[in-house]
Amino acid sequence: MFYRTDTNDHGLPHDPFKAIVSPRPIGWISTRALDGRVNLAPYSFFNAISDKPKLVMFSSVGMKDSASFAIESGEFVANLATAPLAMALNRSSAPAPRGGSEFAISGLTEADCEIVAAPRVRESPAALECQVTQSFTPIGLDGRPSENVMVIGEVVGIHIDERILRDGMVSMELAEPLSRLGYLDYAVTREVFQMRRPREADASDLPTAR
Numbered sequence: 001m002f003y004r005t006d007t008n009d010h011g012l013p014h015d016p017f018k019a020i021v022s023p024r025p026i027g028w029i030s031t032r033a034l035d036g037r038v039n040l041a042p043y044s045f046f047n048a049i050s051d052k053p054k055l056v057m058f059s060s061v062g063m064k065d066s067a068s069f070a071i072e073s074g075e076f077v078a079n080l081a082t083a084p085l086a087m088a089l090n091r092s093s094a095p096a097p098r099g100g101s102e103f104a105i106s107g108l109t110e111a112d113c114e115i116v117a118a119p120r121v122r123e124s125p126a127a128l129e130c131q132v133t134q135s136f137t138p139i140g141l142d143g144r145p146s147e148n149v150m151v152i153g154e155v156v157g158i159h160i161d162e163r164i165l166r167d168g169m170v171s172m173e174l175a176e177p178l179s180r181l182g183y184l185d186y187a188v189t190r191e192v193f194q195m196r197r198p199r200e201a202d203a204s205d206l207p208t209a210r
């Protein structure tokens, strides 16, 4: 099948777009507003976008608290979402009652960061302390703004729980990261394999076209 997205008439019961751009890593974003309020919420529009400097971004559908707190304070933390924390992560996606914190309603503990004022999730085995470098509204082909606000931050400090280190490397088999698929689906990475990049093009091991 093929469909154009200007009409989006895919004829399927649900829009398949996000199911195709998957699995997406989940940035579990913690922030502290200037008035001290703490916030925690998952964002699957999240990824690393540069290594030098180390930059990550999350994208908010509308100006939600995570984006607004990150922009006003200039800081956020991206905590690693893992399978044992799936229920807590899901709970933290519900808006907290007035005056309450998603940490409390999710049964999670705030841990102090080293550089930024926002707390990190103590139960998460890795966290990226970030300082905001840019925030903007991406545009479509017609120049019209998307409904999203994209927040980019430079990673200024990294926490790693040594329980997820094996032979000095972060082991995703030990961490069991959670990722977001389409619809209501999630995946857990439990199986990992290695491939070394070839030094030069070599098609001898490719299947022959029929």
Ligand SMILES: Cc1cc2nc3c(=O)[nH]c(=O)nc-3n(C[C@H](O)[C@H](O)[C@H](O)COP(=O)(O)O)c2cc1C
Pocket (backbone or CB within 6 Å): 026, 039, 040, 041, 042, 043, 044, 045, 046, 059, 060, 061, 062, 064, 065, 066, 067, 089, 090, 092, 093, 094, 095, 180
């Ligand atoms: C796994 C998962 C991924 C999500 N990803 C996004 C996302 O990328 N962008 C977004 O705006 N909302 C996303 N949400 C919904 C937000 O987490 C939810 O609206 C939350 O209440 C926002 O909280 P905040 O206003 O405190 O930032 C996601 C929810 C879940 C459960």
